[in-house]
Amino acid sequence: xxxLRIVFMGTPxxxxxxxxKLVENGYTIVGVLTxxxxxxxxxxxxxxxxxxxxxxxxxxxxxxxxxLKSQDFLSTLNNLGANLQIVVAFRMLPKAVWEMPQYGTxxxxxxxxxxxxxxxxxxxxxxxxxxxxxxxxxFIDDRIxxxxxxxxxxxxxxxxxxxxxxxxxxxxxGADLVLKTVQLIKNGTVTTSKQKxxxxxxxxxxxxxxxxxxxxxxxxxxxxxxxxxxxxxPTSWSTLTNGNEExxxxxxxxxxxxxxxxxxxGTLVFDKKEIRVAVKDGFINLLEIQLPGKRRMKTSDVxxxxxxxxxxxxx
Numbered sequence: 001x002x003x004l005r006i007v008f009m010g011t012p013x014x015x016x017x018x019x020x021k022l023v024e025n026g027y028t029i030v031g032v033l034t035x036x037x038x039x040x041x042x043x044x045x046x047x048x049x050x051x052x053x054x055x056x057x058x059x060x061x062x063x064x065x066x067x068l069k070s071q072d073f074l075s076t077l078n079n080l081g082a083n084l085q086i087v088v089a090f091r092m093l094p095k096a097v098w099e100m101p102q103y104g105t106x107x108x109x110x111x112x113x114x115x116x117x118x119x120x121x122x123x124x125x126x127x128x129x130x131x132x133x134x135x136x137x138x139f140i141d142d143r144i145x146x147x148x149x150x151x152x153x154x155x156x157x158x159x160x161x162x163x164x165x166x167x168x169x170x171x172x173x174g175a176d177l178v179l180k181t182v183q184l185i186k187n188g189t190v191t192t193s194k195q196k197x198x199x200x201x202x203x204x205x206x207x208x209x210x211x212x213x214x215x216x217x218x219x220x221x222x223x224x225x226x227x228x229x230x231x232x233x234p235t236s237w238s239t240l241t242n243g244n245e246e247x248x249x250x251x252x253x254x255x256x257x258x259x260x261x262x263x264x265x266g267t268l269v270f271d272k273k274e275i276r277v278a279v280k281d282g283f284i285n286l287l288e289i290q291l292p293g294k295r296r297m298k299t300s301d302v303x304x305x306x307x308x309x310x311x312x313x314x315x
Contacts, residue, residue, distance in 0.1 A: 002103065002186050007082040009033040011049045014171050015088035018108060019054060021175040022086070027182065029060050031080040033090065036064045069094050084185060086178060087140065098140040103185055105140045108178050110170045111204065112136060112152055114195045117145035118204035122170060123163050126229030128202065129221060131157050133166070135174040137181040139192060148192035150184070153177050162231040162253075207234055214238045214251065216266045216314060220282045224256040227284075235290075240268075243309040252296055253288035266313045273300045277314055 006027055008019050011034050022029060032055040040047040048056075055062050061080070065073040074096055085098065085105035098105040111121035112134040118124075125133040134154035141147040153173055157166060184190040207230070214223060214236050230236040231252050240247045263269065263278035270276065276283040290296045291306070 002083075002188060004028060004084050004103070004182065004186055005030045005080075005082045006182075007031045007033065007077065007080055007085045007101070008051075008088075009085065009090040009093075010051045010088040011035045012089050013050045014110070014167065014174075015090070016050050016054045017171045017175040018086070018088045018178045019051060021179050022182065023058055023060075025179060030082050031061045031063055031077070033063050033065065033077075035091075036066055068097055074100075084182070086182070088174070088178070092144065093140060095142055106137050106150060106181060107140050107145075107147070108174045109136045109138065109145055110167075110174065112154060113138060113145060113149060114197050115202040116204040117201075119206040121204040122166050123207055123229050124202070124204040126157060126161065126163055126166060127226050128229075129225045133157055133170070135170055135177050137177055138195075146195060148194055150181050150190060150192055151177055160228070162228045164232045209234075209237075212236050214314075216277060216279055218279070220256050220258055220279050220284070223279055223284055224254060227251050227254050238314045240312065240314050242306075242312045247292060249292070250290040250296070251286060251288075252290065255285040255287060257283040257285060259283065264313075266315050268308060268312045268314065270303070270308055270312075272303060275299050275303070275308070 004027060006022065006029050008022065008029055010019065019032070032051060034049045034051040037046040037048045039045065052062055063076065067073060077097065078100060083102040085101050087093065087105060087107040093105065109121065111125065113136040116124055132154055134152055136152045137150040138147040139150065155169055155173055212230055212234055214226060216223065227236045235250045235252065237248055237250050240249055257276065259282050261278055261283070265279055267278040268275055269278060269283065275286045277286065286299045288296060288298055289302060291302065
């Protein structure tokens, strides 16, 4: 039975669940690495990461390096005396960091590797219309998400799951998987398998603003999956042309209606309570949107203050 001394690396809420699981199960966390505090909000006040907030509440040692290759940082990390490092939603590590501990450095990734390697696996799985995904633990090597797999756990993606809903499912599933992985390492019974790349590899590249724009010329299912796969973050968007006014608006929640019609793609069909967008094989019903300078609202509430022209459309 190994006596583990763990350095945990992570930044967002997704990582907090795993760190909490380790703390609650009595594992020794000798240090926590997280992103530096960053300006946020209208006041641009410095805001600490979710992981830092939790770590400080538990009295854990927190490091916030800006340069993972600096000798000062590497010396500080080494002096913590960790023999295992765990990474959950952090950043790419230099070899000098991930090869440091005796029992290695493993990562939790929110997909069933090798599919959806990259920065946004949760979003892309939904955007691509997948019905199954999962979480993977693997030992880090010198490329992104390519190391030898330790454990995997799968789950279904429901037809109405958004990225936010799936995020929470995988957050909890991943925390349990990390705990199982640590227990294997502690017992000296961990085994791994090399990743085998399929002929067609599904990637999860970083999402940019242009990725989030809705293409109304696509099929009903593709548009529906695109919108829910980006909700609530980073959020899909489109441009509303209403008379002489153009508004860029965000789309959070929609429903799909598969029905024949004769409207031009992008035409808005609306009344006092709902807005439907005509697409080639039906309608996308806009349920929750956000106009510039406004908060996220139900479309029925938006219509109380927005007068739509009869020829209004989205593009």
